[in-house]
Amino acid sequence: MSKARDNYVLDVSAVRRGYALNRLCGSLTDPENRRRFLADEAAYCDEYGLSPEQKRAILERDWTAMMELGASIFYTVKLAMVDRKSLQDLGGVFTGMSTEEFIAAMRSGGRIYG
Template structure:
């Protein structure tokens, strides 16, 4: 993690250093906006990761769908969410993962004003 991240416990700060570190991961996830790329990805996820030059750790995080690790490795939620959509996962699902809640608990917390996460 970057030094910026450690200053905000439990929060991923997406700064310039994280942007550089996560460039390949975010490019891969961003490419999934196109149907043809989603088809290529789902046909052979590991090979698709290779075409984007992910680090071994990023590749493993993608293949295991370790959403938290993707964020720690420089992933931007705006791009990582495109991968979640391939798996038909909602933003509320990811919010639950990031806060240690179920999707339903996270959605309820949002309805209650969103101030009581984790």
């Protein structure tokens, strides 16, 4: 898995780079698409034309790599929900904390870094 970073910039370049990745994740709001995805994740990735790096990130659930490859958290969370992961679970991943540590940080004012 990729190392946690301080931030992920979702600029025009990242949006272009992550278009297929975000489209795939967004498609998972449809129950039939979730069923098809879970039946054969690799084939579903191929349908959306993901790059090899994006496909690997999806299949390995490398959330940090997804961000680095242009994913938007607003779409990525749709994939996380397929795995019964919350936004707080992802927040922990992105900050290098456990989910519980991340939730505690948010409850104490949201200051994660020094």
